[in-house]
Every structure is written in structure tokens, then in C-alpha cells.
Amino acid sequence: MDLIQLTPLQTLLRSLRMVSRAAPRELLQVAFFNLIRGAGPSLSLIFSKQVIDGVVAVLNSGQPPIQNGTELIVRQPQLFWAVVALIVTNIFVESISSIDTQIFSALRDRVQGYIEGEVIAKIATFNDIALFENPELLNIVQLTEKGIQRMRRLAFIVAAFLMGIFTLVPTVILAATISWWVPLVLVGFAIPAVVIDLRYWKRSWRVEESQATLSREKGIYVKLLKEENYAKEIRLFSLQNLLLQRWRDSFERLFAQTQKVRREGAIAVMCLSLLGGIASSIPYLYVILGVLQGRFTLGDIALYTGIIAQLKRSLYMLIANLGNVYDVTLATRPVFQLLDLQPQIVDPIDFQDFPLTGNGLQLQNLSFVYPGATQPTLKGIDFQVCPGEMVVLVGENGAGKTTLGKLLARLYDPTSGEIRWNGVDTKNIALDELRSRIAVVMQDYARFPAKVRENVGWGHMPQLENDRAIHHVLQEAGINQVILNLDRGLDTQLGKQLENGVDLSGGQWQRVAIARALMRLENAELVIFDEPTAALDPKHEQEIYEIFRTIARGRMAVVISHRLSLARIADRIVVLEHGQIIEEGTHDALMQIDGRYADMFTRQASSYL
Ligand SMILES: Nc1ncnc2c1ncn2[C@@H]1O[C@H](COP(=O)(O)OP(=O)(O)OP(=O)(O)O)[C@@H](O)[C@H]1O
Numbered sequence: 001m002d003l004i005q006l007t008p009l010q011t012l013l014r015s016l017r018m019v020s021r022a023a024p025r026e027l028l029q030v031a032f033f034n035l036i037r038g039a040g041p042s043l044s045l046i047f048s049k050q051v052i053d054g055v056v057a058v059l060n061s062g063q064p065p066i067q068n069g070t071e072l073i074v075r076q077p078q079l080f081w082a083v084v085a086l087i088v089t090n091i092f093v094e095s096i097s098s099i100d101t102q103i104f105s106a107l108r109d110r111v112q113g114y115i116e117g118e119v120i121a122k123i124a125t126f127n128d129i130a131l132f133e134n135p136e137l138l139n140i141v142q143l144t145e146k147g148i149q150r151m152r153r154l155a156f157i158v159a160a161f162l163m164g165i166f167t168l169v170p171t172v173i174l175a176a177t178i179s180w181w182v183p184l185v186l187v188g189f190a191i192p193a194v195v196i197d198l199r200y201w202k203r204s205w206r207v208e209e210s211q212a213t214l215s216r217e218k219g220i221y222v223k224l225l226k227e228e229n230y231a232k233e234i235r236l237f238s239l240q241n242l243l244l245q246r247w248r249d250s251f252e253r254l255f256a257q258t259q260k261v262r263r264e265g266a267i268a269v270m271c272l273s274l275l276g277g278i279a280s281s282i283p284y285l286y287v288i289l290g291v292l293q294g295r296f297t298l299g300d301i302a303l304y305t306g307i308i309a310q311l312k313r314s315l316y317m318l319i320a321n322l323g324n325v326y327d328v329t330l331a332t333r334p335v336f337q338l339l340d341l342q343p344q345i346v347d348p349i350d351f352q353d354f355p356l357t358g359n360g361l362q363l364q365n366l367s368f369v370y371p372g373a374t375q376p377t378l379k380g381i382d383f384q385v386c387p388g389e390m391v392v393l394v395g396e397n398g399a400g401k402t403t404l405g406k407l408l409a410r411l412y413d414p415t416s417g418e419i420r421w422n423g424v425d426t427k428n429i430a431l432d433e434l435r436s437r438i439a440v441v442m443q444d445y446a447r448f449p450a451k452v453r454e455n456v457g458w459g460h461m462p463q464l465e466n467d468r469a470i471h472h473v474l475q476e477a478g479i480n481q482v483i484l485n486l487d488r489g490l491d492t493q494l495g496k497q498l499e500n501g502v503d504l505s506g507g508q509w510q511r512v513a514i515a516r517a518l519m520r521l522e523n524a525e526l527v528i529f530d531e532p533t534a535a536l537d538p539k540h541e542q543e544i545y546e547i548f549r550t551i552a553r554g555r556m557a558v559v560i561s562h563r564l565s566l567a568r569i570a571d572r573i574v575v576l577e578h579g580q581i582i583e584e585g586t587h588d589a590l591m592q593i594d595g596r597y598a599d600m601f602t603r604q605a606s607s608y609l
Helices: 008-022 024-060 069-075 077-124 135-176 181-210 212-226 228-236 240-292 298-339 401-408 431-436 452-457 467-476 480-484 506-522 538-552 587-593 596-608
Strands: 361-368 378-385 390-395 416-421 438-441 526-530 556-560 572-577 580-585
Touching: 008 024, 008 077, 008 135, 008 298, 024 077, 024 135, 024 298, 077 135, 077 298, 135 181, 135 212, 135 298, 181 240, 181 298, 212 228, 212 240, 228 240, 240 298, 361 401, 378 401, 378 556, 378 580, 390 401, 390 538, 401 526, 401 556, 431 438, 438 506, 452 467, 452 506, 467 480, 467 506, 506 526, 506 538, 526 538, 538 556, 572 587, 572 596, 580 587, 580 596, 587 596
Parallel strands: 390 556, 390 572, 438 526, 526 556
Antiparallel strands: 361 378, 361 416, 572 580
16 A cells, blocks of 8 residues: 655645635635735724824914814814724724634634544545554554644634735735835845745654654553553553653653754744844834934824834734645645555455355465565465355464454455455455455454444344344353343443443453354354454353354354364364464364374363363
8 A cells, every 4th residue: 555645735735625625614704804804904004194193283283282072073074083993993803803713713623523524534434454553554544633633723824824915915015105125125034034934844844754653652651551451460560660661761752852843943933033123123214214304204103113013923924824834734744645545455346246155265375465564474375165164273373363364354455366255256246245244253352332232233233223133142142141130231331431331341242242243144154253262261162162153054164263172163174384374174184193283282182181
């Protein structure tokens, strides 16, 4: 699975398109309000100048001072209306600002909701589990979280950018009335600031990208220290200090790297302010000299001081946002890399008919290399599972048994070779149809924080509300009585994460997972059980074997187990070592050849004596 490479410009354009798709209405509202807010300060400056010049004119006229409002209207209607206009403009701009906050929040939430939805929908509908097992892809998934945050920020940046432009344009026009070169000086001084800012953001993102692994590592220590699964062993083995120290080390390393970039950021901000200060002081001195030389009025000082401050503010608002845009562009790239990721396990373009009967499963010269791995986990696997046959896969830890189970369930496709089911290459069968004919209990089965009904019924959705069917499979899995004893029966919430949730023991959870697989039996022709009895006490093992026998009857069953007593009931045993089949046959036949299986069986049997 290759990640696409996007240039910053491509990412920016896609980000902007996504933001506009996410919240078109809110964006229009923000643009409208910013247009009004942007023009407000310039209007306010013009009216301030008129007020000051009006007041100075009255003071210099030698007439008696104005006593009240009526006299002001009669003697200086222009000054009166300038004051009214100034007050109304200021009140209007202020009141608009408060509405703006709400519109901004709506824009931010819409953008976040839309993009988060796209990302989780992509992850949810992605058929390959490599997304959850491959470090490079895991990094991308982790970086999308930051990308979503930054995309949210992009919505703000767009809004602030509009505000900056709408404020800048009238201010530049007003600034040019001081002299044509004033806007040029301010804009000219801003260019190096833009360059500094962009370089800072680029560096800062590189560090963040390189930190993804480190920050995941830090997250792992937090998880280990906070989650119940690890709590007991961490205490029993006194691992707290070790893990705390590791967390501290990762934190310090992350902090040191970030701090270095922050220092560079602080220097960038200082340079920006320095350049801004120099740029704005030149026209400011020019205006003061102009007043002293009689070219400008006192009102002009207020107007021009305001213009310079505002031009500076809006220019630097644009510059800072330009830097932010760059940062956003770099950070949102993983979102698009994830969205563009093409799953390798896809539905075939031309479905082949999937016959209900045939010669069962055939694995032909099958090899498999995990994405990113250099060595194959499975090599040259050839074997067959006939209809109605129960095959048990045995082998030492890491031999490749679970991997073979994943290939049979088409969670991965073989790197070479093929799996044929009733003569059809499984790659040519519609995924949903293929999976509907497989019932699986995985070694690391899911403990859904959901109701008992859902934990079981999700195995076969149409039966979710069928209490009889659910109780039946719970009975088969030997856990019905436990569920009947719960206050709310099938509607009891399982898992401590939920309020009033009930937790089950490891063996009970395993039985629930078995019951879920049993729900599929109506359609399933292949059952795959990976360590189905690992969490069960030996007293009940025999009972579970009986269940297997019932389940397997008339179906193909592939069972992965270290309990070799289970292997005895199999029609055939396949022994894996280092990803290859080294022995195959019935229990008796394998005992007779006195090879690896016989050795494992004898060792295991002697440990029970
Ligand atoms: N997602 C993965 N990416 C890379 N390598 C993997 C992955 N999952 C498993 N492996 C490697 O593949 C090999 C076989 O693993 P697998 O889980 O199939 O063994 P197993 O026979 O089921 O072992 P066990 O009896 O301990 O469950 C191991 O060396 C393991 O490190």
C-alpha cells in the first residue's frame, strides 16, 4: 500500500475544497460578517478625523464654546453627524463581533465533524487490517488526528484571512492618501517576515512529523499505566517506576525537540515585530513632520496614526495566517494520504459465482510477507480442507498459524499462491459473500462495550432481536445460565467502560465470542477457531470440544490450538514450523512417524501426569 505524495500547494487546495464542502453556509456567513467588520475600522478612522478636525475648527473659530446638543446641531451640523456616525459605526462593529464568535464556532464544529466523519468512514470501510498492524500506516492514522485539528484551524484562518483582506484593502487606499509610497514600505518590509515565518512553520512540522513515533511511544506508556488490562501485572511485577521513567524520558525528548523549534519561533516573532516597528515608524514620522509643516491637519494625525496601526495589524494578521496556512498544509497532508489510500483487499470487478458445493478449500503454493517485513511468514503452503473436514493447525509460537487463519478469512491476501474455495479463487468472490460464509473466533477476540444481545447478535444482524436464537447459541457456548442470572439479561451492558456495565471473566468473554460465531452457523461453511479454549478451564474443555464437533459437522473447520488433546479429535493435523508445513496426517499417523508432532504431544501429555 503506497502513500501518495502531495505538494504543499496541492494539499492546500484540497484542504480548502474540503473546508468549503464541509461548511458552505457557515463560510458564506463568515465572509459576509467579515466584510462588514473589515470595513468598520476604516470608516471609524474617517469619522474620527472629521470629529477632531470639527472640534479643532470650533476651538480656533473664536466663537463662544458650545453649551448643549441642540446648539451643536444648529451651529455645527457636520460635526454632530460625524460624532453620530462614529458612535453608530463603533457600536455596530462591536455588536457584529459578538455574533461573529458564534458563526466562527459553528464553522469550526462543522469542519471538524465533516472531516472526522470522512476519516473514520475511510478507516471503518477499509478492508485491510494492515491499517492497524503496519507501523507506517499506524503513523498516518495517528497524524490524521492532528490533521483534523489543523483543518479546523484552517476554517479560522480562512475567516481571519478574509477579515485581513477586507480590512487591508480600504486601509491601503487610505494609506496611499498619505503618500503613494506608504503602503509600499509597509508591504515591502513584510516580505522578509513572510519568508522567516514560512521557514519556521516548515521546520516545526518536520519536527512534529518525526515525533509521531515518539509521541505514540509516550502514548503507549500512558495506556499501560492507565488501563485496567495491565494494572495487575504492572503492580505484581513492580513496573510502575520503570514505565513512569520511560514516559518521562519520551516526554523530555519530545519537549526538548519542540522547545528548540519554539525558540526559533520566538526569534521569528521578534524579527516580525522588529521589521513591523521599523516599517511603521517611517510613515509615522513623515505625518508628524507634515503636520508641523502645515501639510496635514491635527485630524490627519489621528487618521494616519490609525491607518498605519491598522495597516500594520492587518498586514501582520495576513502574514501570521500565511505561516499558519503553511503549517496547516503540512499537517493536513496525512488526512489526504489516508483518504487516498487504496485498500489491497477489494471486491473483484467481475464477481465469479461462488458455488455452494465443491471440493472445499485448497491452498496452493501460498506464501505471505507482512507489509513492511523482509522475511516471509508463510512459505510454500499447500493443503486442502475437504467439506465436512476438521483440520487442526499446530506448531510452536510464531510458526505462522494465526497468520494462516487471517489469510483464510481474507484479512490479508497471500503475497503469492492462491486460496481456492470450491474451485474459485477467493479473490474473485464478493467480500461480503465470502465473509458471510465464514464464522471466526480470533485469538484476540473483541470484547465490545455493548449489550450482551449486541455482543452476540452482531454475529448475524438479522437475528439481533431474536431472543430465542441468541439464548440458543449462548446455551451452546455454555454461558446462557450466567446471562440469565444478570438483572437485565440480554440487555445487560457488558464492559466496565459503560455506566452500569458488567464485566465478565476471561473465559466467559471467550464463550460470548464463540456464541457470536455460532450466530453465523446458518450460513457459514467454514469455521476458523484460533485458540478457542485458551481462556477456558480444562474441566470445560471437553464440553467445548463437543461443541466444536457439533459446529464442525458438515462444515470445514480450521482450528488453531496449542492444546493437543483437541488435535486428537481432528480429522487431520497440520504441523507448521517457521511458516512451512512439516507434517500432516491424523493423530495416529503422526504419532507413528514419531516426528515433531509426536514430540510435542508426548511433552504435553507428560506435563499433565
Ligand atoms: N502484523 C504483523 N506484522 C509483521 N509481522 C507479524 C505480524 N503479525 C505476526 N507477525 C509475525 O509473523 C510470525 C507468525 O506469527 P503468528 O501470529 O502467525 O504465529 P502463531 O503460530 O499463531 O503464534 P502463536 O502460537 O504464538 O499464536 C511471527 O514471527 C510474528 O512476529
